[in-house]
Amino acid sequence: MTAAADLDTILSSSPFARFLAIAAHADEHGVLATMPVRDQLVGNVMLPALHGGCVASFLEIACLLQVAHEVGTNAPARAINISVEYLRPARRETTYARAKIRRLGKRVAVVHAEAWQQDESKPVCLLQSHLRLPAGLASE
Amino acid sequence: MSDIEQRDDTATDGVGDWAGNPYASRMVEYTPYAVALGMKFVSSSAGRGEILLPWREDLVGQDGTDILAPGVLTALIDHACGLAIMAGLGFEAAPATLDLRIDHMRPAAPRASVTCSAHVYRATRTIAFLRAEAWDVSPDDPVAAAQAAFTLNRRSVK
Numbered sequence: 001m002t003a004a005a006d007l008d009t010i011l012s013s014s015p016f017a018r019f020l021a022i023a024a025h026a027d028e029h030g031v032l033a034t035m036p037v038r039d040q041l042v043g044n045v046m047l048p049a050l051h052g053g054c055v056a057s058f059l060e061i062a063c064l065l066q067v068a069h070e071v072g073t074n075a076p077a078r079a080i081n082i083s084v085e086y087l088r089p090a091r092r093e094t095t096y097a098r099a100k101i102r103r104l105g106k107r108v109a110v111v112h113a114e115a116w117q118q119d120e121s122k123p124v125c126l127l128q129s130h131l132r133l134p135a136g137l138a139s140e
Numbered sequence: 141m142s143d144i145e146q147r148d149d150t151a152t153d154g155v156g157d158w159a160g161n162p163y164a165s166r167m168v169e170y171t172p173y174a175v176a177l178g179m180k181f182v183s184s185s186a187g188r189g190e191i192l193l194p195w196r197e198d199l200v201g202q203d204g205t206d207i208l209a210p211g212v213l214t215a216l217i218d219h220a221c222g223l224a225i226m227a228g229l230g231f232e233a234a235p236a237t238l239d240l241r242i243d244h245m246r247p248a249a250p251r252a253s254v255t256c257s258a259h260v261y262r263a264t265r266t267i268a269f270l271r272a273e274a275w276d277v278s279p280d281d282p283v284a285a286a287q288a289a290f291t292l293n294r295r296s297v298k
Binding site: 079 | 170171172173176198199200201203210211212214215216217219238239241242247
């Protein structure tokens with residue numbers, strides 16, 4: 001129950017995380033996730049801006065990584081629900097995200113995440129989620 | 141004058157007498173991310189849009205489950221909402237997602253494709269309110285339900 005989560009293992013076991021080419025590493029603030037830009041992720045060609053769906057997915061994965069990192073498991077949590085707020089268009093640039101666990105219960109975690117691009121003080125998207133924790137953690 | 145007053149003439153399903161946009165399917169067929177995920181236009185009418193997302197191996201959330209990642213559904217739902225708006229207002233509405241809330245009631249079945257239907261249940265001059273549901277087998281047994289608000293640019297629209 002205390003084994004460290006391996007972020008690379010978690011990411012490489014998710015085809016969709018690989019599709020989005022998400023990378024992550026842990027530092028003293030928690031997990032920093034990165035999503036490189038590519039043309040396929042564009043949702044608005046005119047602006048241009050990344051699709052809101054891919055930014056939200058990126059934040060969902062950032063939440064899963066932070067939970068895995070703090071709980072110390074490679075077993076994935078599962079989203080019960082999410083609530084996303086779009087603050088500004090996400091430009092065709094590398095996107096970063098961090099998530100913060102606001103409450104870690106026995107079965108459910110409340111996790112907030114935000115994504116930004118060049119300026120961390122200007123988030124492009126916020127996400128709140130309830131995650132069902134993997135079975136077997138409750139006894140801890 | 142105010143947004144509130146505008147609601148009266150859009151009371152029917154939130155879209156009033158908006159004409160259907162015959163080109164709405166283009167927003168599925170030409171949006172790079174929708175194409176990358178393999179979304180298929182199903183149908184649209186004023187204030188309604190339906191999109192199919194065929195199952196694909198590289199869109200699975202977790203190796204060994206064969207279940208589409210929840211994030212894939214997020215994009216599908218967001219796009220179906222955009223389609224519902226543009227189907228009623230035309231492309232000049234330039235909808236942008238303000239917020240989106242999704243309940244994942246159950247995982248989709250392994251290797252199942254998912255369809256999402258979204259509708260505008262209320263619209264003002266500047267905001268559209270939508271509900272959407274996504275299902276794998278039957279609309280009566282949804283995998284996810286969503287509620288969203290989009291900003292609109294209706295300066296050029298009556």
